[in-house]
Structure formats: structure tokens, C-alpha cells
Amino acid sequence: MIRAVVFDIGNVLIEWQPERFYDATIGEARRKQMFAQVDLHGMNDLVDTGHDFRQTIYDWAEKYPEWRDEIRMWHDHWLDLATPAIPHSVRLLRALRAKGVPVFALTNFGIGTWQIATPVYEFLNEFDRPYVSGHMGVIKPNARIYEMVEQDCGLPPESLLFTDDRAENIEAARNRGWQGHLFDGPQGWAECLVSKGLLTAGEAA
Structure with a gap:
């Protein structure tokens, strides 16, 4: 689950x-x-x-x-x-939260750049837990960053579904037991979320 x-x-x-x-x-x-x-x-x-x-x-x-x-x-x-936002992906983030699904960020992002981005892209402030590499001192695909997420959130690896556009980052997550989806566009990600029973087709549109 x-x-x-x-x-x-x-x-x-x-x-x-x-x-x-x-x-x-x-x-x-x-x-x-x-x-x-x-x-x-x-x-x-x-x-x-x-x-x-x-x-x-x-x-x-x-x-x-x-x-x-x-x-x-x-x-x-x-x-x-770092522009523009990808609107369909933002809708998926918000649809998950509306269903009560916890949504985390796991991103290679600097401390200074995060401070610049968060006032401009309001959805970056909507994560239940933002895991930002600049604050963590390690970047993907280092296994340590995934371990730090697990330790902080307290959830078993197999219960985490992760999407990233870089295959090596997905592979590193899967090596720890996470579920992964290689992002190649928001439509494929939407279909993944529907297939996992997290959203209906209408909610993922």
C-alpha cells in the first residue's frame, strides 16, 4: 500500500x-x-x-x-x-493532497535557489514534507539521501512512490525498495497514479 x-x-x-x-x-x-x-x-x-x-x-x-x-x-x-511550471503536474500534486495522500518533495535544490523559488512557485510550499538536498548536504542519486527520507518520515520504503525524470535517481530509490516511476511527462505520471488507485481518471486529468 x-x-x-x-x-x-x-x-x-x-x-x-x-x-x-x-x-x-x-x-x-x-x-x-x-x-x-x-x-x-x-x-x-x-x-x-x-x-x-x-x-x-x-x-x-x-x-x-x-x-x-x-x-x-x-x-x-x-x-x-527554472521556468515555467508544469501545470498538469501541479494539478496532480494538489489532487493527491485533496484526497489526503501525503505528498513529499525529494529534490536536488540549493538553499539559496529554494529561497528564490518558493515565493514564486506557491505549490512548492504545499508539500507535507519537503526534502531539499541543499539542507540535507547530499544529492540524488546518493543512497544516503533516500535513507534520510526514510528515517525522517518513518514510512517503509515499499510504501513510497517516487517520480523523477532521471533514471539513475529512480534506480537508486528502487534499490532501497521504493516504488518508482520515470517521469517522461505529466500524462504518464497521471496514468501511473490512476493505476495505483491513488486518483481517479477524472481527478488525474
């Missing part, structure tokens, strides 16, 4: 497409060149592990003077990287 549903956030509830932002800002060719030379996702992992948002980005920018301004955009225009 499922006793809680666990949502990833990036590309599940909010689109997270930094490459798209940079394509629109500096052009696809320059973006590809920059991403080939600079490990921007590795930089972001530091933020998601709990490092200071602004200092981490600005320090990284100083390592690559030729890309300094562009790297700083990751901080200065962060909301433009």
Missing part, C-alpha cells in the same frame, strides 16, 4: 532547461562551446549540496574569465533557467 507520493521538482513540476536559456541568450553555438569547456552542471551540484549560491557561481566564473558574464547569469537570471 502506498502511504506517500514523492515528487522530484526539476523537469517534473518546474521545467529546468539551462541550455534553453543560454541558447536564447547567447546563441546555440556559443552555448555549446561554453558547456563543452565549463562543467556548469557540476557547479550546480555544489549549490545543490548546500554551498552558497552566489559565491559558488561567482567563484566558478572567475575560473573561466572568457565566460565570466555568462556563468554569472546562472545566478543573476536563475529564475529564467
